[in-house]
Amino acid sequence: MQTFFIILILAFGFLITFQIAKASEYVAVLRGEEKARRQTNRINAFLLLAFLVIGLIGVYYCNERLKGKILGESASVQGEKIDTMLYITLAITGVVFFITQILLFWFAYKYQESDKRKAYYYPHNNKLEIIWTVIPAIALTALVGFGIYYWFKITGDAPENAMQVEVTGSQFKWEFRYPGRDGVFGKKYYKEISPEKSNPLGQIWDDPYNHDDAITTELHLVVNKPVKLIIGSKDVIHDVGLTAFRMKMDAVPGTPTTMWFTPKFTTKQMIEKTGDPDFVYELSCDQMCGKGHYGMRGVVIVETQEEYDRWIISQESQYSRAHPQPAAPKSQPADTTKVAAVNLKN
Amino acid sequence: MSNEANLHGHTEIVTTHEVHHDEHHVHHHKETFITKYIFSQDHKTIGKQFLITGIAWAVIGGLFSVLFRLQLGFPDQTFPILETFFGRYAKGGQIQPEFYYALITMHGTVLVFFVLTAGLSGTFANLLIPLQCGARDMASPFLNMLSYWFFFLASVVMVSSLFVSTGPASGGWTMYPPLSALGDANEGSRLGTDLWLVAMALFVVSSLLGGLNYISTILNMRTKGMSMTRLPLTIWALFFTAILGVLSFPVLLSGFILLLFDRNLGTSFYLSDIFISQTGQALANEGGSAILYQHLFWFLGHPEVYIIILPSMGIVSEVLAVNSRKPIFGYMAMVGSLFAITILAFLVWAHHMFVTGLNPFLGSIFVLLTLLIAVPSAIKVFNWLTTLWRGNIRLTPATLFSIGFVSLFISGGLTGVFLGNSTIDIHLHDTKFIVAHFHIVMGVASFFGMFAGVYHWFPKMFGRYLNNTLGFIHFWVTIIGAYLIFWPMHYEGLAGVPRRYLDLRGWHNFNHFGELNKMITVVSIIVFAVQLMFIFNFFYSIFKGRKVRHQNPWGATTLDWTTPIRPGHGNWTGEIPEVHRWAYDYGKDGREFIPQTEPIGKGESHH
Numbered sequence: 001m002q003t004f005f006i007i008l009i010l011a012f013g014f015l016i017t018f019q020i021a022k023a024s025e026y027v028a029v030l031r032g033e034e035k036a037r038r039q040t041n042r043i044n045a046f047l048l049l050a051f052l053v054i055g056l057i058g059v060y061y062c063n064e065r066l067k068g069k070i071l072g073e074s075a076s077v078q079g080e081k082i083d084t085m086l087y088i089t090l091a092i093t094g095v096v097f098f099i100t101q102i103l104l105f106w107f108a109y110k111y112q113e114s115d116k117r118k119a120y121y122y123p124h125n126n127k128l129e130i131i132w133t134v135i136p137a138i139a140l141t142a143l144v145g146f147g148i149y150y151w152f153k154i155t156g157d158a159p160e161n162a163m164q165v166e167v168t169g170s171q172f173k174w175e176f177r178y179p180g181r182d183g184v185f186g187k188k189y190y191k192e193i194s195p196e197k198s199n200p201l202g203q204i205w206d207d208p209y210n211h212d213d214a215i216t217t218e219l220h221l222v223v224n225k226p227v228k229l230i231i232g233s234k235d236v237i238h239d240v241g242l243t244a245f246r247m248k249m250d251a252v253p254g255t256p257t258t259m260w261f262t263p264k265f266t267t268k269q270m271i272e273k274t275g276d277p278d279f280v281y282e283l284s285c286d287q288m289c290g291k292g293h294y295g296m297r298g299v300v301i302v303e304t305q306e307e308y309d310r311w312i313i314s315q316e317s318q319y320s321r322a323h324p325q326p327a328a329p330k331s332q333p334a335d336t337t338k339v340a341a342v343n344l345k346n
Numbered sequence: 347m348s349n350e351a352n353l354h355g356h357t358e359i360v361t362t363h364e365v366h367h368d369e370h371h372v373h374h375h376k377e378t379f380i381t382k383y384i385f386s387q388d389h390k391t392i393g394k395q396f397l398i399t400g401i402a403w404a405v406i407g408g409l410f411s412v413l414f415r416l417q418l419g420f421p422d423q424t425f426p427i428l429e430t431f432f433g434r435y436a437k438g439g440q441i442q443p444e445f446y447y448a449l450i451t452m453h454g455t456v457l458v459f460f461v462l463t464a465g466l467s468g469t470f471a472n473l474l475i476p477l478q479c480g481a482r483d484m485a486s487p488f489l490n491m492l493s494y495w496f497f498f499l500a501s502v503v504m505v506s507s508l509f510v511s512t513g514p515a516s517g518g519w520t521m522y523p524p525l526s527a528l529g530d531a532n533e534g535s536r537l538g539t540d541l542w543l544v545a546m547a548l549f550v551v552s553s554l555l556g557g558l559n560y561i562s563t564i565l566n567m568r569t570k571g572m573s574m575t576r577l578p579l580t581i582w583a584l585f586f587t588a589i590l591g592v593l594s595f596p597v598l599l600s601g602f603i604l605l606l607f608d609r610n611l612g613t614s615f616y617l618s619d620i621f622i623s624q625t626g627q628a629l630a631n632e633g634g635s636a637i638l639y640q641h642l643f644w645f646l647g648h649p650e651v652y653i654i655i656l657p658s659m660g661i662v663s664e665v666l667a668v669n670s671r672k673p674i675f676g677y678m679a680m681v682g683s684l685f686a687i688t689i690l691a692f693l694v695w696a697h698h699m700f701v702t703g704l705n706p707f708l709g710s711i712f713v714l715l716t717l718l719i720a721v722p723s724a725i726k727v728f729n730w731l732t733t734l735w736r737g738n739i740r741l742t743p744a745t746l747f748s749i750g751f752v753s754l755f756i757s758g759g760l761t762g763v764f765l766g767n768s769t770i771d772i773h774l775h776d777t778k779f780i781v782a783h784f785h786i787v788m789g790v791a792s793f794f795g796m797f798a799g800v801y802h803w804f805p806k807m808f809g810r811y812l813n814n815t816l817g818f819i820h821f822w823v824t825i826i827g828a829y830l831i832f833w834p835m836h837y838e839g840l841a842g843v844p845r846r847y848l849d850l851r852g853w854h855n856f857n858h859f860g861e862l863n864k865m866i867t868v869v870s871i872i873v874f875a876v877q878l879m880f881i882f883n884f885f886y887s888i889f890k891g892r893k894v895r896h897q898n899p900w901g902a903t904t905l906d907w908t909t910p911i912r913p914g915h916g917n918w919t920g921e922i923p924e925v926h927r928w929a930y931d932y933g934k935d936g937r938e939f940i941p942q943t944e945p946i947g948k949g950e951s952h953h
Contacts, residue, residue: 021815243842254618257703
């Protein structure tokens with residue numbers, strides 16, 4: 001019923017508008033098209049100026065309303081560079097924006113048709129054109145320079161001491177694999193994947209490096225310690241989006257990608273910083289991946305080294321989940337392989 | 347080619363016949379209703395066909411956006427009326443995820459290809475190239491007719507895909523595999539995607555037939571005296587648009603064909619290492635690269651945005667010059683910057699792929715080339731501003747839309763400087779920021795160019811004017827609405843809100859834009875309603891609009907306004923006029939304007 005009324009009101013409003021429009025067209029014909037044009041010209045020129053002024057106020061108002069809801073301080077060291085770059089670009093483009101928009105609407109208002117004025121025949125001026133080719137070129141060179149400098153810093157190799165975590169996306173969830181005590185990920189092959197056999201990532205159990213690898217549903221990171229994510233996907237393209245850290249990388253089936261960064265604040269620190277007791281770092285899928293895309297959420301927890309150590313020790317390896325041992329003593333062989341694996345690595 | 351000669355002969359006959367009847371809209375007696383309005387080979391009629399089909403598509407595409415905006419603005423409300431119309435896709439009056447993704451996919455496809463490519467350059471290239479170059483028709487009127495009918499066929503296939511039981515394609519308008527290749531991973535990737543691909547293949551054929559025709563007409567069929575540097579900027583823009591299309595659409599087609607193979611013939615161009623959890627099966631495909639598709643797609647995809655914006659730039663240049671009563675400032679710089687944009691358009695595609703794992707060094711090259719585009723774009727903006735400066739501006743609806751175009755092009759162009767920089771793109775990639783950016787700069791801005799063109803050349807198309815008052819309302823609501831919709835959306839993107847999320851309530855960090863999203867939805871419904879008003883104005887004015895009584899109502903210099911008010915097939919009743927000067931002698935030597943057909947007078951100053 002409500003919808004019906006809305007449609008009725010719209011139709012009615014339209015009918016009135018149309019009648020007025022039709023009448024004004026007749027009036028225009030009667031009064032002479034020149035004269036009618038002069039009048040609408042004045043109105044529209046004034047509106048253009050009003051649009052400029054109200055628009056600029058609107059830009060300010062919008063910023064006041066929304067600036068508190070956006071960035072906040074970057075939660076990663078690398079993200080600071082991205083924010084710096086963002087603000088450099090904002091400053092340069094902001095100046096251009098205000099100058100050009102003000103000139104555009106001001107000219108449109110100031111030079112509206114008038115009997116007193118003759119248009120000024122001004123087909124070209126090489127000097128002017130060189131000026132506004134060179135100045136943007138210089139500004140953009142600066143932006144490209146800064147941009148590429150930061151880009152290489154961010155996308156360069158991860159530091160030696162970085163911890164490694166493997167992230168795997170699939171419709172519509174995230175799984176994280178930690179390499180275990182040996183620090184090495186075991187081999188995997190997608191045809192081995194079998195959720196029924198507790199092998200969600202397709203680990204090859206013959207590879208001893210796999211025996212201590214743990215799979216988790218939360219991403220735990222250590223504060224101030226660089227982390228390198230090795231990113232893959234089981235089915236379609238996903239994207240590891242870490243807004244708070246300003247990080248993003250696609251997860252492509254068949255083509256592993258990597259990304260590294262250094263978290264700056266623990267989750268607890270962020271709770272204090274934001275004053276939001278429910279604060280949580282979120283991992284969002286940023287590449288369209290099907291009907292559950294909008295709910296493909298992961299939780300990231302940044303903690304101190306001690307907290308992390310306590311947590312990682314409590315994680316059971318996927319190998320032992322896939323190979324449940326009936327009695328306690330028999331779990332011994334699995335441990336020896338772990339030791340062997342460490343030895344192998346050394 | 348003998349066929350073409352025949353057709354050409356036919357054209358001449360029509361023309362001689364026209365001499366006696368030009369004002370009465372009487373045509374050659376052999377023309378039936380079908381040859382005149384349906385399988386017409388007259389470029390003007392084909393242009394109108396493109397425009398009207400484009401309008402139909404714009405209504406469909408726009409309606410889709412209203413539907414998914416309802417979900418975004420009011421995720422917690424139900425709209426029972428939706429269930430009435432869409433059944434299980436809107437179960438309980440709520441838009442289901444599959445439906446949502448089908449809507450955004452079709453919205454993108456329809457608006458980018460069917461409206462802003464076919465509807466924009468199809469309309470104005472057809473209408474203006476022969477009229478402004480001084481030709482009786484296109485180089486091949488027959489291929490030109492085929493171009494429209496391939497487009498129509500593509501439209502039929504695309505519409506039919508909306509009605510298949512598994513739904514239309516829903517993998518996003520970019521149709522990235524593996525999502526688009528695997529029916530088990532995505533309902534819309536079943537028959538819907540095959541139909542989508544077939545429709546797009548037909549569309550590419552249409553676009554190539556049209557493009558080759560435009561290029562050959564501009565190069566070969568200009569009238570006497572019409573050197574390339576005397577062409578109006580509309581023609582230059584349409585010329586470069588056609589070149590972009592001809593060189594890049596085939597690459598897209600190849601990408602689509604490989605995707606069709608992967609989908610139906612078991613090849614592995616894009617597929618590798620895939621385990622589908624819905625079926626619990628690992629696919630046999632190994633060694634393919636999903637990223638390869640993205641390279642092929644964006645090799646067209648990026649030039650495509652210039653295919654969309656260049657015609658608008660041309661139209662705006664022309665409309666601003668005519669209505670400022672001043673020559674366009676820096677004609678050669680305008681042509682040069684169009685040329686630079688055309689070249690650069692081919693060299694920037696990977697900036698859509700900064701976070702795909704692309705080699706960072708390669709990425710840096712694309713940053714450089716991408717930001718270079720800002721230079722010719724800046725030149726164009728400054729030249730438009732200088733064209734307005736000290737003009738005597740008539741604020742017709744077309745002029746207003748042109749001014750609006752420049753404003754939007756500045757706003758959207760500047761946010762491109764953010765996204766083109768790979769460092770910032772890491773944060774903003776695939777967020778609402780990019781949605782806001784491209785809607786302003788190539789969506790709404792191109793629409794503004796198109797509206798400017800329609801308001802400006804409507805008298806030439808139909809011999810009547812559009813209603814001005816409705817035109818003004820149309821302009822003001824649309825520009826205010828466009829800024830209200832897309833300006834605050836940048837902030838959502840800065841906050842990291844990903845695009846293509848239909849419900850943010852499950853997210854702690856994205857869930858504080860509820861009010862904003864409501865506002866955007868309400869405004870977009872109003873803006874959509876006003877577009878319907880424009881369409882009403884369009885069709886009403888074709889039959890009932892104020893009649894054009896002057897051959898050259900805007901006082902323009904170009905050849906299109908030397909034809910009769912309602913030109914027949916063949917355009918000019920007598921000889922095709924000869925051209926003696928460039929297209930922008932406005933306000934020269936104290937004269938209001940000097941048509942291109944007027945010989946250079948003695949003692950006339952040089953520009």
